[in-house]
Amino acid sequence: MSTAWVVKLAFGSSPCLPFTSRNVCRRLTVRPIRYKVLVIDDEMMQSVRELRARGLSPQEIARSVGMRPAAVADLVRKLAAERNATNPGADVVDCWVNAGWSTGLSVAGHPEWRDPGSDDSTGGLISAVVAHRRRHRRSVTVCVYLIDAYCLGVKNATGPDAMDDQALRRFIDHVFNGYDAPPEPAPIELVRDLVLGAAEYAHGLGFAPHPDFEHARAHLGAWAAPSAITFGCHGKPT
Secondary structure: OOHHHHHHHHHOOOOOOOOOHHHHHHHHOOOOOOOOOOOOOHHHHHHHHHHHHOOOOHHHHHHHHOOOHHHHHHHHHHHHHHHHHHOOOOOEEEEEEOOOOOOOOEEOOOOOOOOOOOOHHHOOEEEEEEEEEOOOOOOEEEEEEEEEOOOOEEEEEEEEEEEOHHHHHHHHHHHOOOOOOOOEEEOHHHHHHHHHHHHHHHHHOOOOOOOOHHHHHHHHOOOOOOOOEEOOEOOEOO
């Protein structure tokens, strides 16, 4: 079979370019993937930090922000080193809450506890996930808390359960799949004030937390009452 017929079979019967050896090579050339050249500023670091907190791998973060995977991996290692230097003896704690957690509530003294997805449809129901990771361990221990911030307090709690990173990502998707927006990374201090503050508020109304909360309580760590959050729908139980 001649070279021309081979090229015809490869590119079809009506090629855009004449069948010359130079054009065949040109058509077969593999173009390298081009990444955006981005400045690694504070905003970019924060984006990587938030995506990592949601459980994304460096490769997934790279696709999201349009950077080279190797560059993102370097940033992830840098963030981990900074966190280790801040508190070298402590577990790594990652937390997530549903968007709209603050609907009907007021927060005093913590402007950093932002809720970009305020949503009246949540009806005061809040889901929170807390994942603890030991230094240099691949597995995490996870607890989930379902809160009625308007009246009943801790309606349910599960864990602690052990899982790997891949299982954690699937688990987070499962916990928050009933909400319209993806979950928001949250500091452990916010989750403590939400969960333990809601339990304290409900206790004042005569409601006890779910029995399984006893097993998941220690996962939140020490807490100094009172909560910075005012519970009830605009301060009133409903």
